[in-house]
Amino acid sequence: MPEEQKRQHREDDHIVYVGAKPFMAYVTGVVMQFTTQGAKEVVVKSRGKFISKAVDISEVAVKRFLVGQIEVKNVKIGSEEFINNEGRKVNVSFIEITLGMKQ
Amino acid sequence: MPEEQKRQHREDDHIVYVGAKPFMAYVTGVVMQFTTQGAKEVVVKSRGKFISKAVDISEVAVKRFLVGQIEVKNVKIGSEEFINNEGRKVNVSFIEITLGMKQ
Numbered sequence: 066m067p068e069e070q071k072r073q074h075r076e077d078d079h080i081v082y083v084g085a086k087p088f089m090a091y092v093t094g095v096v097m098q099f100t101t102q103g104a105k106e107v108v109v110k111s112r113g114k115f116i117s118k119a120v121d122i123s124e125v126a127v128k129r130f131l132v133g134q135i136e137v138k139n140v141k142i143g144s145e146e147f148i149n150n151e152g153r154k155v156n157v158s159f160i161e162i163t164l165g166m167k168q
Numbered sequence: 169m170p171e172e173q174k175r176q177h178r179e180d181d182h183i184v185y186v187g188a189k190p191f192m193a194y195v196t197g198v199v200m201q202f203t204t205q206g207a208k209e210v211v212v213k214s215r216g217k218f219i220s221k222a223v224d225i226s227e228v229a230v231k232r233f234l235v236g237q238i239e240v241k242n243v244k245i246g247s248e249e250f251i252n253n254e255g256r257k258v259n260v261s262f263i264e265i266t267l268g269m270k271q
Contacts, residue, residue: 114220115220116220116223117216117219117220120261120263121261123245124245124247128247137246140243140263142223142226142243142265143227143240144231156227156231158223158227160223162245
């Protein structure tokens with residue numbers, strides 16, 4: 066997807082896209098960005114049915130792995146129209162959870 | 169002032185808890201609170217796997233039913249510990265989406 070490629074080109078962006086991989090793969094991804102890549106903020110993004118999973122991942126990172134070190138800075142929801150495999154316009158919701166180092 | 173307190177209390181009571189009922193039941197619930205109950209704000213709350221559904225419901229209310237009239241004012245996520253049926257402590261994530269009349 067060009068939109069995603071474009072977003073990934075911004076080198077200062079630390080983004081984790083949540084999908085069908087195992088839960089802990091994403092938690093580790095988030096934690097590693099803070100601990101080994103020096104991220105000040107990590108944005109956890111997901112769409113549709115994976116929205117709940119993104120919230121769980123963020124909560125586990127904040128409350129179990131980087132306790133007292135990071136916090137939820139911002140939560141944004143929205144929806145986008147896209148064309149599915151059958152050529153039909155469908156709307157899908159998304160969430161963007163910004164986690165950041167505690168001051 | 170008792171009169172103002174009463175009014176404030178009523179506004180705080182506009183909450184929709186999202187669970188296993190059909191999707192449109194909740195959308196209608198949200199829309200009705202704004203249109204027939206004079207709500208200035210409605211909070212859409214859900215937990216666990218219903219978090220994605222709460223986001224979808226909010227987006228449909230904002231973009232299809234009350235277009236230009238309401239907007240997402242705030243989104244809060246978190247998690248709570250509770251004791252499940254087997255007596256085990258489990259964590260469950262939640263979301264609270266505050267929808268409000270556009271200024």
